[in-house]
Amino acid sequence: MRKYELIVFDLIDTLAYCKGLSDVETELVQAVGQDTVDSFIDGGNIDKKKTVDEAMEKFKTSAHLTEEQEALTRKWLSWSNSYLFEDTVEILEYLKVQGYRVGIISNSPPTNDDQLADLGIAHYVEVAVFSYELGLRKPEKEIFIELLERVNVESSQALMIGDSLENDVNGALAVGMDALLLDRNNNSNFNSKITSLLLLKGFLST
Numbered sequence: 001m002r003k004y005e006l007i008v009f010d011l012i013d014t015l016a017y018c019k020g021l022s023d024v025e026t027e028l029v030q031a032v033g034q035d036t037v038d039s040f041i042d043g044g045n046i047d048k049k050k051t052v053d054e055a056m057e058k059f060k061t062s063a064h065l066t067e068e069q070e071a072l073t074r075k076w077l078s079w080s081n082s083y084l085f086e087d088t089v090e091i092l093e094y095l096k097v098q099g100y101r102v103g104i105i106s107n108s109p110p111t112n113d114d115q116l117a118d119l120g121i122a123h124y125v126e127v128a129v130f131s132y133e134l135g136l137r138k139p140e141k142e143i144f145i146e147l148l149e150r151v152n153v154e155s156s157q158a159l160m161i162g163d164s165l166e167n168d169v170n171g172a173l174a175v176g177m178d179a180l181l182l183d184r185n186n187n188s189n190f191n192s193k194i195t196s197l198l199l200l201k202g203f204l205s206t
Contacts, residue, residue: 104128144177
């Protein structure tokens, strides 16, 4: 009997990378300063803002942004220019053929973009939970519980894969899910890890 019914992925730095985030953030830091950007991110709490306008409202006032700086900040929030890793489609297609259900949990700032559609993977994903939609963020238990409840799957039947030990792995383990760290550069000593999404095939077959 197969152990897992649901395979859950982090999005950015797991299934996709976002060139726009790093490039525009560098430009934004040059324009307003690292301390200002850090105050905006607020330790990740920006992920709990539900709209771009809500995220901008307080920041625009406190940082005294010019029109050009505001436009740059909004461009950064759009987190466009996302690209799939080369192993993403193959593993998602494999999971689809094998009959697994697929979910995504992502910590992400508010955006008007439909990232899954833009990346061309929406048809592989049954359920996606974004932090800015719920006002919750990994590793908070509630965001994992929300996803499981949406698809009516027990935590013991779900496996989480992500690049963050704290947010993805520990967050999932805290609610009774199994978890694998995706460590593409093989830098971590954590035991339960894979260095490529394609290695998930072997893990699921054991």
